[in-house]
Amino acid sequence: MHQGDAPLVTKISKVKPIKGIKKKRQKSINGVLIDSDDGSRPIDSSQKELVVYNPGTSDAGQASSLPSSRAPNHPSRVLSSVGAFAVQCAACFKWRLVPTKEKYEEIREHLLQDPFVCERAQEWRSDVSCDDPADISQDGSRLWAIDKPNIAQPPPGWERILRIRGEGSTKFADVYYAAPSGKMLRSMVEVQKYLLEHPEYVDQGVKMSQFSFQIPRPLQENYVRKRSVRFSNACESARVRSSRAVKPADVNPLSWLGPPKADTDLQIDRPDPPPTSVCDPEAPHPWQTNSPAAESAAGCLSSEDMDNNNAGPRRGPQG
DNA sequence: GCCACCGGTGGC
DNA sequence: GCCACCGGTGGC
Numbered sequence: 001m002h003q004g005d006a007p008l009v010t011k012i013s014k015v016k017p018i019k020g021i022k023k024k025r026q027k028s029i030n031g032v033l034i035d036s037d038d039g040s041r042p043i044d045s046s047q048k049e050l051v052v053y054n055p056g057t058s059d060a061g062q063a064s065s066l067p068s069s070r071a072p073n074h075p076s077r078v079l080s081s082v083g084a085f086a087v088q089c090a091a092c093f094k095w096r097l098v099p100t101k102e103k104y105e106e107i108r109e110h111l112l113q114d115p116f117v118c119e120r121a122q123e124w125r126s127d128v129s130c131d132d133p134a135d136i137s138q139d140g141s142r143l144w145a146i147d148k149p150n151i152a153q154p155p156p157g158w159e160r161i162l163r164i165r166g167e168g169s170t171k172f173a174d175v176y177y178a179a180p181s182g183k184m185l186r187s188m189v190e191v192q193k194y195l196l197e198h199p200e201y202v203d204q205g206v207k208m209s210q211f212s213f214q215i216p217r218p219l220q221e222n223y224v225r226k227r228s229v230r231f232s233n234a235c236e237s238a239r240v241r242s243s244r245a246v247k248p249a250d251v252n253p254l255s256w257l258g259p260p261k262a263d264t265d266l267q268i269d270r271p272d273p274p275p276t277s278v279c280d281p282e283a284p285h286p287w288q289t290n291s292p293a294a295e296s297a298a299g300c301l302s303s304e305d306m307d308n309n310n311a312g313p314r315r316g317p318q319g
Numbered sequence: 320g321c322c323a324c325c326g327g328t329g330g331c
Numbered sequence: 332g333c334c335a336c337c338g339g340t341g342g343c
Contacts, residue, residue, distance in 0.1 A: 163324080169324090170327080174324080186336080186337080187336050187337075188335080214334095
C-alpha cells in the first residue's frame with residue numbers, strides 16, 4: 001500500500017464473567033483478541049494501526065478522563081470490550097500501546113494526514129524509538145480488530161463507546177455516544193434529535209461531524225455470523241465463505257471516510273469533506289470494499305482477563 | 320421497569 | 332453483501 005496510510009486496529013480482550021454481572025452481557029464482551037501473524041510485520045505493507053486499550057490492563061497504561069458522570073452508581077454493570085489501544089508505526093511497523101483512549105482517539109482522528117511513528121510515542125514514553133522492541137504483538141492471545149482512521153474525536157464531555165459483541169453475533173460491535181448527561185445515543189438520527197432537543201450543545205460547538213458510528217472490523221474470520229439466508233440451504237455455504245473479517249492484505253489504506261449516510265439529511269452540520277488527497281485514490285479501501293484479499297488471518301482465541309472498564313454510561317437508547 | 324445486548328431489515 | 336437503524340427481550 002502506500003506510505004502514509006494507516007488503518008487502525010482495535011484489540012479486544014476476552015472478559016471473564018464477573019460475579020454480579022448479567023450473564024447475557026458478559027457474553028458479548030468476550031472480546032477475544034486475535035490476530036493474523038506475529039505482529040512483526042504490518043498488517044498491510046505500510047500500515048500502522050491502533051489497538052484498543054483497556055484501562056484495567058496494566059500494560060496499557062492509565063485510563064484517563066472518563067466523565068465522572070458516567071462512573072456513578074453502576075458498579076461494573078457494563079464492561080468495556082476494548083482491551084487496549086495500539087498503533088502501528090508507519091516506519092518500522094512495530095506496535096505501540098497508546099496509554100489512553102483519548103490519546104488513541106486523538107491519533108486516530110488525523111491518522112491519514114499524520115501517520116503515526118514511534119517517535120510520537122515519546123509523548124507518553126520517553127525515548128522510545130523504532131529501535132525499541134514492539135510494545136505488543138499479534139500473538140494470537142487477543143482479538144484484534146481494524147479500526148477506522150480519521151474518526152473525529154467526540155466533543156468534550158462526550159464519550160464514544162465501542163462495545164464488541166460476542167462471537168457469532170450478526171454484527172461485530174456497536175458504537176454509542178454518551179452525552180454529558182449520560183444519555184446514550186446509538187445512531188446519527190438519535191444524535192441529531194438529541195442536539196435539536198438540547199441546542200445548548202450546538203451552541204457549545206457540538207457538530208454532527210464529530211460523530212461517527214463506524215465500527216471496526218475483526219481480524220478474526222467468521223467472528224461475525226453471516227446473515228442467515230432463508231428458504232435456502234445456501235446458508236451453510238454462505239457461512240463458510242465467511243463473514244468478512246479483516247485480513248492482513250485487506251488492510252488497505254483508507255483514502256477517505258465518508259459521512260454516515262444518515263448525515264446527509266441532517267441540518268445541524270455536515271462533516272468535513274474527506275481527505276482524499278492524502279491517499280492514493282486508486283487504493284482499495286479496506287473498510288468499504290469487498291476486496292477478497294487474503295484469507296489467511298489466523299484466529300487464536302485467548303482468555304485474557306480484564307478489569308472492568310469505566311462502568312459505561314447508564315442509559316442508552318430508548319427503544 | 321430499566322436497559323444492555325442482540326437480531327432483523329430496508330436501503331444502498 | 333454491508334451497514335445504519337431500531338425494536339425486542341431477558342436478566343437484573
